[in-house]
Amino acid sequence: MGIKHLDAKTSTEEVLAVIEKDAGVIIDNVLDNSQLEKINSELSPFLIQTKEGQDDFTGFNTRRVGALMARSSECRVLALNPLINEVSKFFLEPHSDGYQLHFTSAIDIAPGESEQILHRDRGVWGGYIPRKIETQLSTVWAITDFTKENGATQVVPGSHKWDRNREPSPEEICYAEMSRGSVFIYTGSVMHGGGANNSDKNRLGVFLHYAPTWLRQEENQYLSCPPHIAKDLSPELRALMGYSKGGYVLGFYSDPESINGELESVSPEKMFGDFKDKYGFINSADKLVSDSSERK
DSSP: OOOOEEOTTOOHHHHHHHHHHHSEEEEOOOSOHHHHHHHHHHHHHHHHHSOBOSSTTTOTTEEEEOOHHHHOHHHHHHHTOHHHHHHHHHHHGGGSSOEEEEEEEEEEEOTTOOOOOOBOGGGGGTTOSOTTSOOOEEEEEESSOBOTTTTOOEEOTTGGGSOTTOOOOGGGOEEOOBOTTOEEEEETTSOEEOOOOOSSSOEEEEEEEEEETTSOOSSOHHHHSOHHHHTTSOHHHHHHHTSSOSSSSTTOBOOTTOOSSTTSSBOGGGGGTOOOOTTSOOSOHHHHHHHTSOOO
16 A cells, blocks of 8 residues: 555546545656755745744644745745646535635754654544535645655545544555655545654655635635735736635625725725626526525
């Protein structure tokens, strides 16, 4: 048993098939050296200044830096990766009208770090959402090589289908070992955790996660990347971050300083002069009510 690897030219269908079976898959060699070097140069100043974690979960020898959409132009490219977004769409939209960027973080595991407890990311919402609804699609971009020795993510393939109280045996735990530039895609329902770093080098990964538009984001994108920064980003990225509506009346805003009524109960996209609002009009109020009724 192990984590399946696919090449960078793989299809969305192939990725989804492996995720359905194992809840995790590695796409090899997606990024080139110039991209990796740029990410390192953009994130290093923040990582150097950041303190290590203060508990067993965040790690006493691990540094974490968020707000990546505001801080790193190359991480913005990763967030909009076509394959990742296509997989997110097909994986998350059976239970939502759309998906959004949910979490961004650069996680740097230093030598001497112990392994993180195995967990499921969907627990961030407190366990209130039925397990038949998939709440998250996650990615870990390897900025350095990921090996078992230096802290590659622990993963229990297939555990997304287990009873919630089942614990894995040591033989069932695998490691997301991959070369720098590769990406590990996994679901919010699979058991996983950071690995122990028993090497003499740091292990750096960029974590970008996606969730349905009706769920609260783990990282508050509107504070981590406020409007005065978001205005310079692409409309596509702003919409992905949540500067858009997630339904007909989900996520509208009103400008408190507007006195002419033009920015009253509108899509946040209009804040930036974007007038694309796919939920702006309805053909039938009856259909709106019908579509919003409980779905099986």
